[in-house]
Structure formats: structure tokens, C-alpha cells
Amino acid sequence: MSRLRLQHLVRSSLWLLPVGCLVAGALLAVGTLAVDRATGYRLVPQGLTGTPSDAQTILSTFAGALVSLTTLVLTVTLVAVQLAMGQFSPRIVGALLTDRFNQLAIGLFGATFLVAVLTLREVRGSDTGTVPGLSMLLSYVLMLASLVVLVLFVHHAGQGLRVAGLIDLVGDRSREFIVRQHGELPVVTGDPGEVVAAEPGNVVRVDRPALVAAARRADCVLELVPVVGDFVVGGAPLFRVHPGTGSAASADDRPVERLRAADVTRHVLLGPERGHTEDLAYGFRKLVDIAVRSIAQPFNDPTTTVQSLHRLHDLLRQIAPRPLPGGEHRDEDGVVRLLERSVSWEGYVRLAFDEIRLAGASVPQVTRRMCAALADLKSVAPPDRQEPLDRQLRLLHAAVRRAHEDEEDVLAALTPDTEGIGSGADVTAAQRPRPARAPY
Incomplete structure (x- = not known):
């Protein structure tokens, strides 16, 4: 042999x-x-x-x-x-x-x-x-x-x-095959002011206080390039290093030379997949995946999609009136040391509804539940967060009209209903209080 x-x-x-x-x-x-x-x-x-x-x-x-x-x-x-x-x-x-x-x-x-x-x-x-x-x-x-x-x-x-x-x-x-063929060559970034990721993986956790302390010691500002949950390719930029405002900074001084890569990369945990620890959008992603998959062929299960919309509605209602985490992190002197991007209110709304709207525009059970969710969210969202909800309603109305030719079907599909079809105004009977009977 x-x-x-x-x-x-x-x-x-x-x-x-x-x-x-x-x-x-x-x-x-x-x-x-x-x-x-x-x-x-x-x-x-x-x-x-x-x-x-x-x-x-x-x-x-x-x-x-x-x-x-x-x-x-x-x-x-x-x-x-x-x-x-x-x-x-x-x-x-x-x-x-x-x-x-x-x-x-x-x-x-x-x-x-x-x-x-x-x-x-x-x-x-x-x-x-x-x-x-x-x-x-x-x-x-x-x-x-x-x-x-x-x-x-x-x-x-x-x-x-x-x-x-x-x-x-x-x-x-x-x-491993690439490494065997070509060796473990370091990936050199084109920008000398960047710290690259040694290995690929999703950003699972970030130790922000430790990064702020490291940036303070080096008198610089760190900018986290990926959003928490993003997949980082091996050798891609993980941080951008900007000059600080202290006396150590000068026009010719490069803060990245005062900051070892290991001092910052060890404070960012990269994993094989996203996690719920610091990644709220990952929960939205899973629910949307379940909802879209349920109304796709051959499953054709809009009731499961409605159940996913229940939880998406609840999550959005919880964060609608609350301030979202900011992207600036300061040291004890109030100096900005760490910058990062985070998902905005509009981002969460689009993540929750865009794909489901596109996949379920022809399913009345789904569109009625979305109308109910958006109407309720508009009642609790502050004025500066109304526009993303209005945008979803406009796009939903347009998608439903493209999917249905009969005006009555359109009206029925756009009637708010928290159960899809089951508790809307057009499928329930209003009960009026009866007058009290006169005593004998």
C-alpha cells in the first residue's frame, strides 16, 4: 500500500x-x-x-x-x-x-x-x-x-x-488545510491604527470596564468595530485605536504602539455562535426565524407565526419606552475611552417585522396580528420612536393590497387582532350591560 x-x-x-x-x-x-x-x-x-x-x-x-x-x-x-x-x-x-x-x-x-x-x-x-x-x-x-x-x-x-x-x-x-499548505502567517491590516482578531468567531461578550481601563492606561480611545453578535473574520479589524486627549498623545505618537493587542483582544469573547448574554437581537433573530419558517412551504403553520409575534410584540413593548444602551463608555474622569455601535430602536423594529411582513403578507392571520402589535406599540412608544412603527404600517398596508384583489379581503386582513383571527372587532360580538332588574 x-x-x-x-x-x-x-x-x-x-x-x-x-x-x-x-x-x-x-x-x-x-x-x-x-x-x-x-x-x-x-x-x-x-x-x-x-x-x-x-x-x-x-x-x-x-x-x-x-x-x-x-x-x-x-x-x-x-x-x-x-x-x-x-x-x-x-x-x-x-x-x-x-x-x-x-x-x-x-x-x-x-x-x-x-x-x-x-x-x-x-x-x-x-x-x-x-x-x-x-x-x-x-x-x-x-x-x-x-x-x-x-x-x-x-x-x-x-x-x-x-x-x-x-x-x-x-x-x-x-x-487547517490552509494553515498546512501556507503556514500560520500573520494577517497584516492595512491600517496601523487597528487591532485585528486572531481567530474567527461571533462577538459573545465584551468586558467594557476592562477595555476602558486599558484605554485609559494607554491614553487612547478604543472603537469596537463589530456589533455584539457580529461574526468577525480572522485577521479582520476588531478595534480601531484613536489618540487620546492626555499629555501622552502627540501628533506623531501612535497609540496602537503603546497598546498591546493582547491587552484588548482578551477582553472580547469570540464564540462559535451568538449567545443571549449581551445580544438582545439574537433573541429577536430566533423568533423571526421560527415565524418565517412556519409560514413557508411545506410547513404552512401561521399559528406558530402568531405565537412568535406574541413574544416579539412583548419584547418591543418592554424596550419601547426605555432608553437603549449608549455607545460611549467613559472612565472615572468622564473621558470617553470606548466607542461601540449598538442596535437602535428602528433596528429592533425592522428586525422584528420586516421579514415576517414580506413572507406573510398574503396570510390574514399574520397581518392581523402584526396590525394589532403595531397599534399597541404606537400607544406606548414616545414621539421620537413613532416613525419606524408608522413605516411598518405603511409597508404592511401596501403589501396586503398587492396580495389581495378584493377590498373586503384587504380590510379583513388589516383589522387588528391579537390572535390573528379570534379576537378582532369583526369576529367578536360586543356585549352590552343589561339594566338591573327592579326589586319586588
């Missing part, structure tokens, strides 16, 4: 690592059993291993549990492959099947099972007899390792079934 074929077999084989673990487990078991025999089974006292009856019970339990664990790992791996094939791409299968952690889990469980069975064969007697103590200790250690790997595998499988996990799996491997 040529070297290239051998390398390809090692990298793409699903069974090679598990078989290697089985061989290693068999060799370990044979070695420890040989040591136990050579020492007359007295190397480890039975106070640690238990009586032969105890050892047989423990090893039998180990063996049965490990069969179940191995079956679980294989089942979850196959489920992940099927979901990835149907939901994302059939070409993702190769990357999932060659996942080394899955192979290691299968191999460790199989090796532990093999060690337990071989050790069980060497136990003699019941209450009195011989127990291969060193082999028993090896079984204990492998079983403990199997439990740890099981917990890690559940976490790994959960991460791997996420969209971001599958995308990162392919992206990381492709990036």
Missing part, C-alpha cells in the same frame, strides 16, 4: 481508532493479568478489590453497562448523520463519520468491556478465592474514564447537532 493510500485510510477510517483501542485494551489486560499471576494475586489486597463474589458482580455490571454505552454512542452518531443529511447536506456525512472524539468514545467503551470480560474470567471462587487485583484496578480506572467520556460525549454530540457545530466542523477543517 502506498504512503498516500495509508494516510487517507488513517484519516478517513471510522473503524481504525476503535480497533486500536480494543487492541490496546487487550494488551493491557493481558499484561496486568500476567503481573497478577506472577505475584500470586497478592499485589493488591482484597480490601481494595473486594471478595471474588464482589469482583464478579462488579465486573458483570461493568460489562453490561458498557454494551449499552457503546450502543448509545453508535445510535447517537447515526442519528446525527441522518439529521445532517436531511437538514443540511449529504456531503456532511464524511466529516461526521470521521469525528475522532466519537471514534475515541466507541474505542474506549469497547476496550473497557474487553478488559472487564478478560478480568472476570480470571476471578476464582466466591467468598474465598483469588482476585486479579491489578486487573481489577485497571477496570476501575477504565470505567471511571468511560463515565467521564460519556458526559463529554453527550456535550460533544449536542454541540455537533447544532447548525453552528456542523458549519464550524467543516470550516475548521478547511482552515
Whole structure:
């Protein structure tokens, strides 16, 4: 077999690592059993291993549990492959099947099972007899390792079934290929006043007080280029460094030279996907995704879209009268040290309604719920936040008129209704109070 074929077999084989673990487990078991025999089974006292009856019970339990664990790992791996094939791409299968952690889990469980069975064969007697103590200790250690790997595998499988996990799996491997081919060359930015991101990822958290303190020490102003939640490409600008106003700043002084990149990049957490910790827009994004997907074919489930609009309406109502976080952060002397962009009120309104309006303009249940939400938001939003809501109403009316030819359908589709169709003025009967009956 040529070297290239051998390398390809090692990298793409699903069974090679598990078989290697089985061989290693068999060799370990044979070695420890040989040591136990050579020492007359007295190397480890039975106070640690238990009586032969105890050892047989423990090893039998180990063996049965490990069969179940191995079956679980294989089942979850196959489920992940099927979901990835149907939901994302059939070409993702190769990357999932060659996942080394899955192979290691299968191999460790199989090796532990093999060690337990071989050790069980060497136990003699019941209450009195011989127990291969060193082999028993090896079984204990492998079983403990199997439990740890099981917990890690559940976490790994959960991460791997996420969209971001599958995308990162392919992206990381492709990036590793580029590094192997061209080396880990530093990415040089065109602007000397910029601090770049060393690795790609979404901005998950920002330690603003620490960045303010770092900018104060360097007498500069930091400008965070991405918005919290943005994906930053490796080597792209993470900060722009502007001169400060103190005595250390001069016309020819470059503040970026007084500020090490590690002093600021370590205060920005980049993750594989967005999180809810500091990213309110991510919650909006998820709800909008659910709403748009629900009214798309073949799902055609506008009731789920209405449920998503309930929560979007609630979120917007909560922030409508409140001031949104500002983009300036000052030190204790009141000097601006950190600048960042944040999502505005108009941005949240557009994020909540634009895509749903475009996708659901022909669905009366959706448009009626949107009308009810916008009417209610206009009643609580201050005057300077009315225009984005008016814009949504104008666009919604225009979209509904394009979707329906009959004027009665248009009027019905634009009637505010908090349940889509169920509590609007045109589908409910008004109850008038009855006059009190005269007493006898």
C-alpha cells in the first residue's frame, strides 16, 4: 500500500481508532493479568478489590453497562448523520463519520468491556478465592474514564447537532488545510491604527470596564468595530485605536504602539455562535426565524407565526419606552475611552417585522396580528420612536393590497387582532350591560 493510500485510510477510517483501542485494551489486560499471576494475586489486597463474589458482580455490571454505552454512542452518531443529511447536506456525512472524539468514545467503551470480560474470567471462587487485583484496578480506572467520556460525549454530540457545530466542523477543517499548505502567517491590516482578531468567531461578550481601563492606561480611545453578535473574520479589524486627549498623545505618537493587542483582544469573547448574554437581537433573530419558517412551504403553520409575534410584540413593548444602551463608555474622569455601535430602536423594529411582513403578507392571520402589535406599540412608544412603527404600517398596508384583489379581503386582513383571527372587532360580538332588574 502506498504512503498516500495509508494516510487517507488513517484519516478517513471510522473503524481504525476503535480497533486500536480494543487492541490496546487487550494488551493491557493481558499484561496486568500476567503481573497478577506472577505475584500470586497478592499485589493488591482484597480490601481494595473486594471478595471474588464482589469482583464478579462488579465486573458483570461493568460489562453490561458498557454494551449499552457503546450502543448509545453508535445510535447517537447515526442519528446525527441522518439529521445532517436531511437538514443540511449529504456531503456532511464524511466529516461526521470521521469525528475522532466519537471514534475515541466507541474505542474506549469497547476496550473497557474487553478488559472487564478478560478480568472476570480470571476471578476464582466466591467468598474465598483469588482476585486479579491489578486487573481489577485497571477496570476501575477504565470505567471511571468511560463515565467521564460519556458526559463529554453527550456535550460533544449536542454541540455537533447544532447548525453552528456542523458549519464550524467543516470550516475548521478547511482552515487547517490552509494553515498546512501556507503556514500560520500573520494577517497584516492595512491600517496601523487597528487591532485585528486572531481567530474567527461571533462577538459573545465584551468586558467594557476592562477595555476602558486599558484605554485609559494607554491614553487612547478604543472603537469596537463589530456589533455584539457580529461574526468577525480572522485577521479582520476588531478595534480601531484613536489618540487620546492626555499629555501622552502627540501628533506623531501612535497609540496602537503603546497598546498591546493582547491587552484588548482578551477582553472580547469570540464564540462559535451568538449567545443571549449581551445580544438582545439574537433573541429577536430566533423568533423571526421560527415565524418565517412556519409560514413557508411545506410547513404552512401561521399559528406558530402568531405565537412568535406574541413574544416579539412583548419584547418591543418592554424596550419601547426605555432608553437603549449608549455607545460611549467613559472612565472615572468622564473621558470617553470606548466607542461601540449598538442596535437602535428602528433596528429592533425592522428586525422584528420586516421579514415576517414580506413572507406573510398574503396570510390574514399574520397581518392581523402584526396590525394589532403595531397599534399597541404606537400607544406606548414616545414621539421620537413613532416613525419606524408608522413605516411598518405603511409597508404592511401596501403589501396586503398587492396580495389581495378584493377590498373586503384587504380590510379583513388589516383589522387588528391579537390572535390573528379570534379576537378582532369583526369576529367578536360586543356585549352590552343589561339594566338591573327592579326589586319586588
